[in-house]
Amino acid sequence: MHFYGTGRVNELGHLEIGGVDTVTLGEQYGTPLYIYDVALIRERANMFQEAFKKSGVKSQVAYASKAFSSIAMFQLAMEEGLSLDVVSSGELYTAIQAEFPPERIHLHGNNKSYEELEMAIDANVGCIVVDNFYELSLIESICRKKGKVCPILLRVTPGIEAHTHDYILTGQEDSKFGFDLWNGQAEEALQLVLAKECFDVLGLHCHIGSQIFETTGFILAAQKLSEQIRNWHERYSFSPRVLNLGGGFGIRYTDEDQPIPVSAYVEEIVEAVKRDFDEYRMDMPEIWIEPGRSLVGDAGTTIYKIGSTKHVPNTRTYWAVDGGMSDNIRPALYQAKYEASLANRMNDKAEEEVAIAGKCCESGDMLIWDLPLPNIEHGDLLAVFCTGAYGYSMANNYNRIRRPAVVFVENGESRLVVKRESLDDLIRNDLSLYK
Incomplete structure (x- = not known):
């Protein structure tokens, strides 16, 4: 398995990122869950800036925030001396609320x-x-x-x-x-x-x-x-x-x-x-x-809980997760491909090739078609790698599914930076015919 940044398998055989057990993160914050390796984002930002320093030319490295926008992400970009590329009043407002230096913002x-x-x-x-x-x-x-x-x-x-x-x-x-x-x-x-x-x-x-x-x-x-x-x-x-x-x-x-x-x-x-x-x-x-993607893409991992299964004889076995195109629409839009592992059983050998389906009522809601995994059990955690770009930013409420939470991990600590949507959040802007 190819690991990015601080990802590793710990002594329990669990996937660990930023010194934090992802199984623990799933229990603490629920699933689906976006997890960001902050150290890797810092490392990538530094690599771009150091390359320009060596070149001897004046430069600006502007984070293309469409990849992933939030107050915490903009504050992290600010800490690393990046500029910011925004493309809407929403992204600009988020930058202002993050107190990002306006002279380093490009619209x-x-x-x-x-x-x-x-x-x-x-x-x-x-x-x-x-x-x-x-x-x-x-x-x-x-x-x-x-x-x-x-x-x-x-x-x-x-x-x-x-x-x-x-x-x-x-x-x-x-x-x-x-x-x-x-x-x-x-x-x-x-x-x-x-x-x-x-x-x-x-x-x-x-x-x-x-x-x-x-x-x-x-x-x-x-x-x-x-x-x-x-x-x-x-x-x-x-x-x-x-x-x-x-x-x-x-x-x-x-x-x-x-x-x-x-x-x-x-x-x-x-x-x-x-x-x-x-x-x-x-x-x-x-x-x-x-x-954008090159700063946050492989710093992001999404974990899901595995639920139902369907076996089609002589064809394939489907396993469904508790998310899908509502939190990662790229496979449906672009036929994007991903790698994944069982976060709670990283040392187990692959025994079968399965298809990972999302829970949306769309036949096209497939995350990964042919994925080698150990024999899956209901309740296992699936970690899909490199979801840090265009995951949360393109997340949606199709089927009125709530958008996941976002967690930053670094130096053995986790920090919730975007709350999971509640059922009340889903109807916050709805108006009744009878009131």
Whole structure:
């Protein structure tokens, strides 16, 4: 079994994370339960930052909070000196409640509302990453009303396709995100913002995809941006202070995934930008990146209690857990694959291959199709690994299932950071016809 961070098998044969027995966690906080290895998150944050320090360039490592957002997570990111990428008023409000430094917050989104933009400008966020002309008009209106200047990055699509799942490609020309680099949209946007005093144009942003296992796409994107910047430097004397190359750095979910070291991404991205800007005789910009999954993905483990079973002769045996697509919708959406073990019987040898089903009333609610496990008993605990990204953040109340609790573990201690929803929480916003 491949372990991440502080994961290990303790003397009881139980899975232990952060020095805490996961069986004990299940008893204390209930299941399903999201467990985060805080030490591993800290380690990943430090790896990104150290790689930039060695490169000698100014940088910001912004946590892409869509991967997992909560007050405690934002406070942890703040402790580690990260910046923050938010994409909605909800994520921004959470950051404000966490007392995250506003100058290190970047607001994203392809359809930001007037209210979201006003909220960000009132909060004095570090920058707004602008996606379209409509958004520019809204920002201009707000800034004129408030007498403010808004720092912005222009998000552009460089036409680079990452080697990843089609559903999560975002850098190619046919994308809902950003100004296209080659059809003239990006240049038109640049001309517009340079002519307006209400915009402080920091530079450019791009994001080419997710779960990427090589550096080629990032290097090609940096080259295309640098080439266009050279042209704009000659035409408009535009010299970006910031070049944000997004995120998408891959992690290992199963043996099929082969991620490269964090330092390799940073080193090759910085080298490519340095080379191009030196060649074009332009000042080196500050490099920003936006890791999300690569900071929290493999730091998260979800534990479930195993319940019912169904044996289909000559086909397979199904075992159902007390969660599923309500707490991890990625297998249903993306056919995402995971590894798992029995948290309470880690030393037992695999005896059978089973399918792990969720409890939602959907035939597509399957977490893992072919999983080798020991002979299962009702009440065993199943630990599904690498659920730290897009588990809780995409959790839902389908079938009115309550969203799980979230626990941080570190140095032998556990801390509840998100409460399990109650039945009363489910009907909190419901209104009766008779009252």
